[in-house]
Structures are given as structure tokens and as C-alpha cells.
Amino acid sequence: MKRIITAATILLFSCGGGGGGGGTTPPASSVSLYFTDDMSVYPSILVTVYEVNLCSDQQCQQKVNLFSSQQGLEVDLAKLNGILQYITTTSIPQGTYNRLEVVMDKNLTITDPSNQTHPAVFSPMQEKPNKPNTVQCDTQKCYIRFNGTVNPFATGKLIVDFVLKEFEVNTLTSPWLVTEVKMKPLTPEEMRGIxxxxEIHLRVQSVNAQSNSFTGTWMGKTFTVNISPNIRECEIYKIKYPPNTCVNQIAPSMCLEVKVQEDPATSTTLTAIKIETDKKCMN
Incomplete structure (x- = not known):
């Protein structure tokens, strides 16, 4: 009998952009994009994201791009429980959007509870009752869409949540086959009280040991990060260091995953509450 394992992925979306139309150009609004998830039966689900788009038509031919990377952004979805990973802030036209589209690499990597890694692929998927997602794939990429009106501009944030607990994975195939996917935009009501x-991923530019801080870049923006004396964890290349020596372990060109107190969408001066070396910097 085929064994199916379920995982959860949520796409949080609390902001949107505008559709096309003739005549006067619609006003633009600033939208900050984040990724999140709630929980997963797998300790790691590593995907590569190439684009995030809003569409004003049912077939997703008229797109407004929120994020684009030719090399792709690696994201470990299973590690985003309770985390908003900041991606970018962009300006888009106001209007009505009927689709949210995330373009991913067809291939992904899943780590099972025994810490074994498995290559996997997304499978094409048609919309089902009460499951407003479709997956279309070519030889390299898959186009994962949330079908339904995206209510934009309510908070200035677009939080893409992959509902991993509602992923279904056939583990008897080689590679593993992801047969069911769920992602959705979170409404302001769904976010209320949570x-x-x-989190932001940075490539280190400079380090200032005297001020216990460093600068780093992400998506063309430079951030100054102060290391809190009460930092929860400082893990550099899998070695944990006490707060008072953390800054001495950080060097230029290093890739860091940094959890911070402030919102990177609204502040370029951040306070780190957790620092960990990242496998890959996008920029």
C-alpha cells in the first residue's frame, strides 16, 4: 500500500497589488513580502524560489512581480514556524488580484525525522474542492498558484505561508513525489493575536567589535545589526559561542541568518536575538 505523509505549508499574504487596465495609471503602494510556515513533520524542506507574482487574470498571464531571482533563493520552509522571513519591499499598482503565484524549482530536498535527506519533486496538481491551489510544471520549474482574490494593501505586508502540514508526500517513489501542496495569503484577521x-539573511560587509555590531546586505539594502547582550544563540559553523564573544566570530563575506527584534521592512538598524551561519547567500 502506498504510504502518504502529510506536511504543512502556509503562504501569508496581507498585502497585494493592482491589476492592469487601460486609461489612467492606478496609484502604487509599497508592499513588504515575507515567507512563513506553521509546522512540519519533517525537520527540513529545502526549496528554491525564483519568483513571487500577483496576477490580475484567471490564467495568470498578466503578472505584477514582487520578487525575482535568476539564481533562486533557497528557503527551508520547515524552519519558518513562527517566523516571518523578510524577502523584499517593492511598489506595485493598486487594484484587484485574482492569483498569487510562487515559481519554484521543480526539485526540492526533504530531510526525514531520522535526519536522512531525500531528493523530491513537485507533481502537477489541479484545483480540488476546498483546496484552491494548482501546480503546473515544466522541465525545471513549477508554478504554484493560490486561486482566489488576494485582498491587498490592508497592512502593507504580504506574508506567503506554505501550509506544510497539508503537503502530501509519496515516500515510496524515487525521488519522493510531492502530490499535494497548499499555500495561501494570510488575511489580517488570521494574523491578529499571533x-x-x-528573520533576515545577510552577507556581512564589515564588523565593529567595539560597538558589538556588523553591517550586512540583503536585496541591495545595507543593514546595521547590533548584537544584544541577551542574544539567545550565536552559532557560527555549528559551534555555539557566548554573547560576549559572538561578534569576534563574524567576518566579512560570511552569510548569516539573523533573527531580529525590529522589522527589516521598516528599519535598517536591527538588534540580533539569534545568529546562525547560513548555507547560501543569494546576493
Whole structure:
């Protein structure tokens, strides 16, 4: 009998952009994009994201791009429980959007509970009752869409949540086959009363040991990060260091995953509450 394992992925979306139309150009609004998830039966689900788009038509031919990377952004979806990973802030036209589209690499990597890694692929998927997602794939990429009106501009944030607990994975195939996917935009009502930590991935530019801080870049923006004396964890290349020596382990060109107190969408001066070396910097 085929064994199916379920996982959860949520796409949080609390902001949107505008559709096309003739005549006067619609006003633009600033939208900050984040990724999140709630929980997963797998300790790691590593995907590569190439684009995030809003569509004003049912077939997703008229797109407004929120994020684009030719090399792709690696994201470990299973590690985003209670986390808002900041991606970018962009300006888009106001209007009505009927689709949310995330373009991913067809291939992904899943780590099972025994810490074994498995290559996997997304399978094409048609919309089902009460499951407003479709997956279309070519030889390299898959186009994962949330079909339904995206209510934009309510908070200035677009939080893409992959509902991993509702992923279904056939583990008897080689590679593993992801046969069911769920992602959706979170409404302001769904976010109300929930506390999220913010996370940003940075390439270190410079380090200032005297001020216990460093600068780093992400998506063309430079951030100054102060290391809190009460930092929860400082893990550099899998070695944990006490707060008072953390800054001495950080060097230029290093890739860091940083959890911070402030929102990177609204502040370029951040306070680190957790620092960990990242496998890959996008920029």
C-alpha cells in the first residue's frame, strides 16, 4: 500500500497589488513580502524560489512581480514556524488580484525525522474542492498558484505561508513525489493575536567589535545589526559561542541568518536575538 505523509505549508499574504487596465495609471503602494510556515513533520524542506507574482487574470498571464531571482533563493520552509522571513519591499499598482503565484524549482530536498535527506519533486496538481491551489510544471520549474482574490494593501505586508502540514508526500517513489501542496495569503484577521519573530539573511560587509555590531546586505539594502547582550544563540559553523564573544566570530563575506527584534521592512538598524551561519547567500 502506498504510504502518504502529510506536511504543512502556509503562504501569508496581507498585502497585494493592482491589476492592469487601460486609461489612467492606478496609484502604487509599497508592499513588504515575507515567507512563513506553521509546522512540519519533517525537520527540513529545502526549496528554491525564483519568483513571487500577483496576477490580475484567471490564467495568470498578466503578472505584477514582487520578487525575482535568476539564481533562486533557497528557503527551508520547515524552519519558518513562527517566523516571518523578510524577502523584499517593492511598489506595485493598486487594484484587484485574482492569483498569487510562487515559481519554484521543480526539485526540492526533504530531510526525514531520522535526519536522512531525500531528493523530491513537485507533481502537477489541479484545483480540488476546498483546496484552491494548482501546480503546473515544466522541465525545471513549477508554478504554484493560490486561486482566489488576494485582498491587498490592508497592512502593507504580504506574508506567503506554505501550509506544510497539508503537503502530501509519496515516500515510496524515487525521488519522493510531492502530490499535494497548499499555500495561501494570510488575511489580517488570521494574523491578529499571533506573534512572529522576524528573520533576515545577510552577507556581512564589515564588523565593529567595539560597538558589538556588523553591517550586512540583503536585496541591495545595507543593514546595521547590533548584537544584544541577551542574544539567545550565536552559532557560527555549528559551534555555539557566548554573547560576549559572538561578534569576534563574524567576518566579512560570511552569510548569516539573523533573527531580529525590529522589522527589516521598516528599519535598517536591527538588534540580533539569534545568529546562525547560513548555507547560501543569494546576493
Amino acid at each position: 506573534s512572529y519573530e522576524r
